Amino acid sequence: MKCEEFEMMIAESLGSELAESDRPALEAHLAECPRCREELRAAEGLLLTMRSIPGPTGQEVFGGRPESIGSSDPRFQESSAWILRKSVPLLRYAAIILAAFGAGYFVRSTNVSMERDGVDHAATVDSIARKARPDPDGNEMRTFEAALSGAYRRNPGGSDLAKCMRALFPTSG
Amino acid sequence: MGDAAGLANESFEAYRRDVFAWAYRLLGNDHDADDVVQDVYLRWDQQCQVALPVHARGWLRRVTLNRAVDVHRRPGANSARLDSADHCDVRCDARRTSTTNLRQDLALDHAALRSDLATAMNELTDMQRSVLIAKVFDGLTFAGIATEHGLAVSTVKTHWLRAVRTLAAQLRDRWADEIRNPGGMSNLRPSSSRNVKMSHQRCV
Secondary structure, eight states: OOGGGGHHHHHHHHTTOOOTTTHHHHHHHHHHOHHHHHHHHHHHHHHHHHHTSOOOOTTTTGGGOOOOTTSSOHHHHHHHHHHHHHHHHHHHHHHHHHHHHHHHHHHHHHHHHHHHSOOOHHHHHHHHHHHSOOOTTOOSTTSHHHHHHHHHHHOTTSOHHHHHHHHHSOOOO | OHHHHHHHHHHHHTTHHHHHHHHHHHHOSHHHHHHHHHHHHHHHHHHHHHOOOTTHHHHHHHHHHHHHHHHHHSHHHHHHHHHHHHTHHHHHHHHTTOHHHHHHHHHHHHHHHHHHHHHHGGGSOHHHHHHHHHHHTSOOOHHHHHHHHTOOHHHHHHHHHHHHHHHHHHHTTTTHHHHHSTTGGGGTOOOSSHHHHHHHHHHO
16 A cells, blocks of 8 residues: 555544544554654644643633623733823823814804894893992992803803903903 | 524523634734634624524634734734743843743743744644644544535545644644654744744754
8 A cells, every 4th residue: 555545544543533444554654654653643743742742721721700802801901001001192192182173163163053043132231230229339230140241241262261251250351 | 693602602601611712723922813703703693693504613713713814913912922032141140040930931932832823723724724723722623624614524534634734734834843843842842933933043
């Protein structure tokens, strides 16, 4: 028989799955074929050496914990921390840009809504100011409503927050 | 979409330890093996968006081994191993009396063998790698491997024989001592890697 006909038997022998019925035939061939004998011997040595390479210990294979990726496993926590460290500057820039857009949108929407709803805000503010109770010294800006209406009249385009701040903490300017 | 991601994560959990173990066999350290696990998870997640692989374990083994071989080729990974070999001199003074150092030498031998194996596995096809690892390290039968990969048993045997022959040809010189004297690792003979051999020769 030719060597090629014993290839499957050699493969089975290397995989420790050679049928007992095939063993005599293979051994007879190996006895008379130095090339196959040498190949089998070298391959067995190779596989034995491969098997001597240790795998991970139980502790290394996540200590048998069943948690999912990104959960309490320290290795994944470490990875998450690394990702977080790397992404903090990016997140900071994103937050600044978002805040700037948000502020712009807020100011714009306030002005737009005041223009759209058709309410005469100036008249409302004047009426509030008229109702405001003057203090004994004749100063009109004693109540919050009166202060707010004054701030609004001075700067009708400003945001509500800015008007409130000006009313609460008036400056000389 | 969320369900698909959940399903991908859940199904990956069943194989995560195997993926780690396959990567560790070639890379020998948990940091690199973890990198491979995460990469494989991302590939798995992408694949699951399309369809769950029919032969999930076989698919994962192939992808893991490919990725592990890629990681091994990274310059940083190789230099780290060589560094550990070069530090042999530092340990030489105490090595003859210390059991710890004997263990370190054995670990160095294993690191060299792993490195040789990972390098030689470059020459194998995806399927040959997978069949080889399944047979040698997972201890599966040919029939079991055939089931995992959706192949015929005879095809698996062919992949197996070709993988062993290719590796034997690749490692004939580097593993000459081990192949001539299989199982002799415990005698702490000089390691297979040429770099490590040189280090040991300086030490003795």
